[in-house]
Amino acid sequence: xxxxxxxxxxxxxxxxxxxxxxxxxxxxxxxxxxxxxxxxxxxxxxxxxxxxxxxxxxxxxxxxxxxxxxxxxxxxxxxxxxxxxxxxxxxxxxxxxxxxxxxxxxxxxxxxxxxxxxxxxxxxxxxxxxxxxxxxxxxxxxxxxxxxxxxxxxxxxxxxxxxxxxxxxxxxxxxxxxxxxxxxxxxxxxxx
Amino acid sequence: xxxxxxxxxxxxxxxxxxxxxxxxxxxxxxxxxxxxxxxxxxxxxxxxxxxxxxxxxxxxxxxxxxxxxxxxxxxxxxxxxxxxxxxxxxxxxxxxxxxxxxxxxxxxxxxxxxx
Numbered sequence: 001x002x003x004x005x006x007x008x009x010x011x012x013x014x015x016x017x018x019x020x021x022x023x024x025x026x027x028x029x030x031x032x033x034x035x036x037x038x039x040x041x042x043x044x045x046x047x048x049x050x051x052x053x054x055x056x057x058x059x060x061x062x063x064x065x066x067x068x069x070x071x072x073x074x075x076x077x078x079x080x081x082x083x084x085x086x087x088x089x090x091x092x093x094x095x096x097x098x099x100x101x102x103x104x105x106x107x108x109x110x111x112x113x114x115x116x117x118x119x120x121x122x123x124x125x126x127x128x129x130x131x132x133x134x135x136x137x138x139x140x141x142x143x144x145x146x147x148x149x150x151x152x153x154x155x156x157x158x159x160x161x162x163x164x165x166x167x168x169x170x171x172x173x174x175x176x177x178x179x180x181x182x183x184x185x186x187x188x189x190x191x192x
Numbered sequence: 193x194x195x196x197x198x199x200x201x202x203x204x205x206x207x208x209x210x211x212x213x214x215x216x217x218x219x220x221x222x223x224x225x226x227x228x229x230x231x232x233x234x235x236x237x238x239x240x241x242x243x244x245x246x247x248x249x250x251x252x253x254x255x256x257x258x259x260x261x262x263x264x265x266x267x268x269x270x271x272x273x274x275x276x277x278x279x280x281x282x283x284x285x286x287x288x289x290x291x292x293x294x295x296x297x298x299x300x301x302x303x304x305x306x307x
Contacts, residue, residue, distance in 0.1 A: 003270070005271070006270050010274060013281055017281050017285050025289070050223070184243075
């Protein structure tokens with residue numbers, strides 16, 4: 001499981017390197033683009049994801065202690081948080097689509113005008129990185145929801161106990177890793 | 193990670209609820225700090241401060257939520273190697289960027305020192 005997590009980190013690292021290069025070359029575009037993101041929605045999603053990590057850790061604990069009802073409850077709350085996160089992300093994406101702020105080449109915001117001192121045509125550099133990073137992260141959330149639902153079904157069936165909780169544990173590790181990636185994405189994209 | 197019945201040398205470590213909630217509270221507090229710090233506009237230090245706080249949060253999650261603190265040290269070593277490689281990728285890329293652009297590049301130095 002840890003080997004998989006390591007490969008996931010290296011997978012995401014490519015995008016972080018891309019971010020570093022483009023930010024280094026176009027700092028003014030990144031400052032302007034970052035200013036167009038909704039910090040409160042980003043912060044809300046950060047809190048939701050951190051809370052889901054807590055409930056996931058509590059789910060693992062319940063599985064270890066063979067507490068079936070609690071395990072079902074914590075898994076359900078974790079899934080609800082994940083769905084909520086995607087909902088907020090969807091609201092953010094639809095705002096960006098509405099404003100025509102998309103990846104490079106797809107920007108439909110009025111050309112020839114400036115936003116935060118940067119021509120709209122140039123903002124695509126930031127939004128390409130934004131959609132690639134948050135999009136890949138959202139795919140991981142969707143995958144995580146799938147795994148969590150599978151766990152929930154098995155938990156309701158009573159598959160897990162103090163001697164058989166590895167599946168819950170591994171899913172927990174994956175879920176925390178997805179949270180870790182977001183912890184870096186939030187300040188890099190929304191705050192600085 | 194594994195349980196006592198399959199590996200005699202490891203044991204199931206059940207993390208107390210109080211510890212888990214304490215970690216969550218700290219993570220939320222650090223999120224507030226990082227948002228507040230970003231509004232201060234620290235110039236080149238923005239990136240450094242944000243990444244330092246993110247790394248503290250990441251360490252808390254890795255050590256407690258991902259129970260590396262109680263786990264086989266080899267798992268922690270694997271994660272550390274992955275992080276070292278990411279730092280290496282970023283460092284080499286940014287060094288190259290500096291040479292190409294010939295800028296004074298404080299921003300790159302800051303990123304190097306924090307990743």
